[in-house]
Amino acid sequence: MAKxxxxxxxxxxxxxxxxxxILLEKNLNIWAFTIQDRGDFxxxxxIVDKPDQAQIVLAERGVACVLKDVLAVIVPDRPxxxxxxxTALLQKNVxxxxxxxxxxxxGKQGICYLEVENxxxxxxETVIAEHGFSILNDKELYDL
Amino acid sequence: xxxxxxxxxxxxxxxxDLRQLQLTRLRELIGYAMKTPFYHKRLKxxxxxxxxxxxxxxxxxxxxxxxxxxxxxxxxxxxLAVDMEQVVRIHxxxxxxxxxxxxxxxxxxxxxxxxxxxxxxxxxxxxxADVFQNMMSYGLFTGGLGLHYGAxxxxxxxxxxxxxxxxxxxxxxxDFKTSVLHITPSYLLHIHQRMPEFRISPAxxxxxxxxxxxxxxxxxxxxxxxxxxxxxxxxxxxxxxMNGPGVAFECAYKKDLHVxxxxxxxxxxxxxTGKVLPEGQEGEVVFTNxxxxxxxxxxxxxxDLAFLHPEPCPCGRTGRRMSRITGxxxxxxxxxxxxxxxxQIEEILMSIPEVGNNYQIHLTRKxxxxxxxxxxxxxxxxxxxxxxxxxxLKAKINDKLRASITINSRIELHEPGALPAFEGxxxxxxxxxxxx
Numbered sequence: 001m002a003k004x005x006x007x008x009x010x011x012x013x014x015x016x017x018x019x020x021x022i023l024l025e026k027n028l029n030i031w032a033f034t035i036q037d038r039g040d041f042x043x044x045x046x047i048v049d050k051p052d053q054a055q056i057v058l059a060e061r062g063v064a065c066v067l068k069d070v071l072a073v074i075v076p077d078r079p080x081x082x083x084x085x086x087t088a089l090l091q092k093n094v095x096x097x098x099x100x101x102x103x104x105x106x107g108k109q110g111i112c113y114l115e116v117e118n119x120x121x122x123x124x125e126t127v128i129a130e131h132g133f134s135i136l137n138d139k140e141l142y143d144l
Numbered sequence: 145x146x147x148x149x150x151x152x153x154x155x156x157x158x159x160x161d162l163r164q165l166q167l168t169r170l171r172e173l174i175g176y177a178m179k180t181p182f183y184h185k186r187l188k189x190x191x192x193x194x195x196x197x198x199x200x201x202x203x204x205x206x207x208x209x210x211x212x213x214x215x216x217x218x219x220x221x222x223x224l225a226v227d228m229e230q231v232v233r234i235h236x237x238x239x240x241x242x243x244x245x246x247x248x249x250x251x252x253x254x255x256x257x258x259x260x261x262x263x264x265x266x267x268x269x270x271x272x273a274d275v276f277q278n279m280m281s282y283g284l285f286t287g288g289l290g291l292h293y294g295a296x297x298x299x300x301x302x303x304x305x306x307x308x309x310x311x312x313x314x315x316x317x318x319d320f321k322t323s324v325l326h327i328t329p330s331y332l333l334h335i336h337q338r339m340p341e342f343r344i345s346p347a348x349x350x351x352x353x354x355x356x357x358x359x360x361x362x363x364x365x366x367x368x369x370x371x372x373x374x375x376x377x378x379x380x381x382x383x384x385x386m387n388g389p390g391v392a393f394e395c396a397y398k399k400d401l402h403v404x405x406x407x408x409x410x411x412x413x414x415x416x417t418g419k420v421l422p423e424g425q426e427g428e429v430v431f432t433n434x435x436x437x438x439x440x441x442x443x444x445x446x447x448d449l450a451f452l453h454p455e456p457c458p459c460g461r462t463g464r465r466m467s468r469i470t471g472x473x474x475x476x477x478x479x480x481x482x483x484x485x486x487x488q489i490e491e492i493l494m495s496i497p498e499v500g501n502n503y504q505i506h507l508t509r510k511x512x513x514x515x516x517x518x519x520x521x522x523x524x525x526x527x528x529x530x531x532x533x534x535x536x537l538k539a540k541i542n543d544k545l546r547a548s549i550t551i552n553s554r555i556e557l558h559e560p561g562a563l564p565a566f567e568g569x570x571x572x573x574x575x576x577x578x579x580x
Binding site: 015036063 | 527528529530531534557559560
């Protein structure tokens, strides 16, 4: 599974910059990010090339952050593929708590990051593979 | 000016005779105080072992002050001077550190207190023809029940509605032609602002007067509210340690509050040195409760700042007048009439593991009502990265605070280290309310 760094941020000017400043100092590369807004605060979720190191350096600076497992699914850039992926998860009654995705123009590939609730402990890699998608691990992510 | 009295003889007693009466009652009180574990020890230490050790009122100054914390230390019965069988009522307030304070009353104590309230009511010109809507909270808070019984004694028609529910309040005012209110200034203002919503204007009502208390307010606020409603508003002062409301009340002249000096000895002291200040000088108000025997309190420091008017009032009452409260000597906040100490809020916050080190209390006023916002930092080590955790944390903080201070607050979550640190002179309370 891929690792995502989830960061607590106040909703005011300069907070995102403070995070990118810290990551830049360590020359860490951000692959993807999203923000879940909750009024006076929000959660910033980032995929970086070295998630463990990113989490440690942020925590050292007093930032409230944690590492979370996320499914990074490769979805070919074609109509109907998100439907296929979500159907696969629904069949196994897996709840998607948060998701974000984008397409890499070069590879015509889409990547979906999914935070899921999987209380039954279903082998999601297999389920997703059965539907013709593949899950990226950390190593593969760096090689994108 | 229509000057009425409930008990003219005592209300106009010459100052000399008033002092003599105070001395007699103080001696009697010392007898009761000696029966309590708390004062027995304390008075002995001050060289007082019987009422005879009090020769004149000056001797009162030999007695050390009693403070709020003494009441907590003495909880539950360290200040009780009679058998529980003689106690007919208790009032209580939630405590700063989880220990509440409690006040005990015998039937006679309540009777004497009610009589003082009757005096205040009549001093403002109210009488049996009035319909009185009591909009102060009933229950453990003394504000509601105090005026309730006073008004019944005078013979007013009492509507014991308590606080809140503006629509119902207005409905009652209209249905029963309410003529007198007992209310906080902020609520009176709030109701006026909401009147258009219910298509009611003050002209549709029969309001004549309001007794206003529980919150300090300025003369300008009184004048503004009098104009908005077209009524007379009288200031009332009290605190549960001195029984409750009715310690001091304004008369028809509305030139500050007559202290019922046969019921209470008032002293104004320098809060720094504890020395009694010359008459007219502003300082901390200290009361000795002469009319409550179940639970005597001698030289109780109110933390309220005020001064005494030495000159007599044209109404003829001889009880000296106390100014409105000009400030506090501690950090107590008054939020919609409820007394709250920052330490109460701190206590709650620090009991929640997911809350970080620093916090800030923000007070604002909107539509006449105080709003409390509590800003807290989250504790990094217990952060799980889930919004549901943070939503639950907000709800938990609000629930716990409401259970302690009875007020709803807006909880704001902040990053660790984002709020001013405790060290040095961190401003924990930011009060942005306009002065009432």
